[in-house]
Amino acid sequence: MKRETTEIRQEQIKRAVLDIIFKDGLDQLSTRNLAKRVGITEGAIFRHFKSKRDIMLGIMQDVKSDLIGELRHIALGAEGSEKRLFTFLCRHVKYLLENKGITILLFSEAAHMNDKELKDNLHEILSEQKSLISKIIKDGMAEGLWNKKLDGDDIATIYMGIPITLNIELILNPDKFNINNFCKRMFILMQRMLSK
Amino acid sequence: MKRETTEIRQEQIKRAVLDIIFKDGLDQLSTRNLAKRVGITEGAIFRHFKSKRDIMLGIMQDVKSDLIGELRHIALGAEGSEKRLFTFLCRHVKYLLENKGITILLFSEAAHMNDKELKDNLHEILSEQKSLISKIIKDGMAEGLWNKKLDGDDIATIYMGIPITLNIELILNPDKFNINNFCKRMFILMQRMLSK
DNA sequence: AATGTGTAAGTAAGTGATTACATATAATGG
DNA sequence: CCATTATATGTAATCACTTACTTACACATT
Structure with a gap:
């Protein structure tokens, strides 16, 4: 009967959620399995979060503060647009690789769309990303770097x-898919799309 | 107690699946709700499909024969690569708009990845699409239309x-999102990416 | 002693699937 | 052509099981 503080348990639980989703699949994400993975009983889960939904909201909150916070910092930074776009993309990719369950969790919330708060959170996360990208692109056009006639929203759509x-x-392709320089490769294509 | 043939019921059931997913969300997709939507009882569902899983497999089969069949026909057709790419993209988009639950269904199967057959089906659908796109791009390069130095797989990744x-x-944005000329707008960006 | 963290055993509601049985439609034989 | 038998399609009730969540109680730390 090892005891930990709520703060620690909350982090462990949120980690376990992403771990289960990526390794075992979304259908294995029950409070039972969650408890087992953390090494406590099901009841203890509800000591640290008032509901399963609250765990999801907590994870979304983390995405907002961690990922979006960093992306915002990059997008609004002082570097040139080209550099910002590249850094933005690479940071984004890195975050997803370090939190592999995140995307599935977010989009499963979009698919189960009966919870307004969850849906709004997802919407906020995605639209913020999009508008940050649009900002970088607009800046790059103003700098005379990229083709001004392009629609920034369309580019952002492709980016997303x-x-x-x-x-x-x-x-689907954990082995075969070539992850090397992924962000660099994608960046080059984005650049071509944007060029004058 | 209206009676219909199994063939008709199977179509109605598969339609209802996509309808429920898109309109009410994935969590509403129970055999109970499915029966209600079709206007029969739950037991009757299992008269026409031996399991819920079989319904999903049936829908995936439809995607393979309908969508993939058409896309293959376009990709391997006699038109120029540029025309084929455009037609391919537009047909793809049109299909998704006419079968709005499909994408969610497919990717929820990817997320619940404990069923090998379902996962293999999805993998087949996606990798076939990708290789058809790669084919068109390779042809376009051979025609001297597009930049030969680009990685066809990377382009296909962006396309997907x-x-x-x-x-x-x-x-998430059913009202605000601008669907007009969507495939045309995306095509233009793809073209820029591919250009010499 | 008080408080925070844990457990074991429950709950009600929902799940996919099966059952026994009913009835509409088609096929068959006189 | 009609009565009878099969067959296909339907229903209502129920199955065993899982779900998120709760309760009553125990114990560790301060």
């Missing part, structure tokens, strides 16, 4: 597909 | 993000 596709490949 | 992103936008 990259991390999602990455995650799907990671699930 | 387009339909997925489309579907996510449809769920």
Whole structure:
């Protein structure tokens, strides 16, 4: 009967959620399995989170503060647009690789769309990413770097597909998919799309 | 007690699956709700499919024969690569718009990855799409239309993000998202990416 | 002694699937 | 052509099981 503080348990539980999702699949994400993975009983889970839904909200909150926080910092930074776009993309990819269950969790929430708060959170996360990308692109156009006639939103749409596709490949093709320099390779294609 | 043939019921049931997924969300997809939507009882569902899993397999089979069949026909057709790429993309988008639950269904199967047959089906669907795209791109390069130095697989990766992103936008932004000329707009960006 | 963290055993509700039985439609034989 | 038998499609009730969550109680730390 090892005891830990709620703070520690909460982190362990959120970690376990992502771990289960990526390694065992979404259907294995029950409070039973979650408890087993953390090494406590099911009841203890509810000592640290008032509901399963609350765990999900907590994870989304982490994404907002960790990932979005960093991405915002990059996008609004002082570097040139080209550098910012590259750093942004690489940071984004890195985060997804370090938190492999995140994408599935987010999109499963989109698919189970009966919870307004969860859906709003996801919407906020994605639209913020998109608008940060749009910002970088607009800056790059103003700098005279990229073609001004392009629609920034369309570019952002294409951009958003990259991390999602990455995650799907990671699930379906964990061995075969070439992850080396992934962000660099994608960046080059984005650059070509944007060029004058 | 209206009676219909198994063939008709099977179609109705598969339709209802996609309808429920897109309109009510994945968590509403129970055999109970399915029966209600079709207008029969739960037991009757199992008269026409031996399991819920079999319904999913049936839908995947439809995707393979309908969508993939058409895409293959386009990709391997006699038109120029540029025309084929455009037609391919537009057909792909059109299919997803007409079968709005499909993407969610497919990727939820990827997320619940404990069923090898379902996962293999999904893998087959996606990798076939990718290789058809790669084919078109390779042809275009051989025609001297596009930059030969580009990695066809990377382009295909970017391409695959387009339909997925489309579907996510449809769920999260059903009103705001601009669907007009979507395939044309995406095609233009693809073209820029491919250009010499 | 008080408080925070744990456990074991429950709950009600929902799941996919099966059962025994009913009835509509088609096929058959006189 | 009609009565009878099969067959295909339907229903209502129920199955065993899983789910998220709760309760009553125990024990560790301070």
